[in-house]
Amino acid sequence: MKLIPSSVQDLATVSALIAEHRDWPGALLPLLHAVQEALGHVPDDAVPAIARALNLSRAEVHGVITYYHFFRREAPGRQVVQVCRAEACQACGGEALLALAERVLGCERHSTRADGAVTLEPVYCLGLCASSPAIQIGERLHARVTPERLQRLLGEAGVAEVAQ
C-alpha cells in the first residue's frame, strides 16, 4: 500500500480527537472510530501520535486497525458501497451480490475505482439479518436486495449505469 501523507488539517483533526479521547478508559477503539468518522479512514501517519498518546506501541495500534475490517487505511471513494458477507446474507446470495457489484461498478472488493467515485467493501453484518441479503450505500441501508434492485440502487446512487 502506497502511503499518501495526510494533510496538515487532517493531522490537526487527529490531534484534537486524541486530546478529546486520550483519558477515556479503553480509549483506542473509540478514538479510531472518531478518526475514521472525521476523515473517512485512519491514516497510517496518525498511528505514531495515537500510540504515543495512549502509551501503546505502534504495532499495537496498527494491529487493531488491521484486525478490524471496519477500519480503512486509505481514504475511500466519494461513495461507499458495502455488501454484507456475514452468515445470513451469505445464505441468501450475498456473495453473488458482491460479485455483481464488482462487475457493475468496475471495481474489485476492498478497492476504490480509478475515478475515485466509489469504494466497494464487503462487511460482516449490517444488522438486517432477518431481511437479508443487505447492503449499504453511503448512510442508507437496503434489505432484501435482489440482483435487479442492486443494479437499480447503484444507478440511482450515481456510481453505475442506470439499469433499464
Ligand code: FES
Ligand atoms: S448477516 Fe447480513 S445483515 Fe446480518
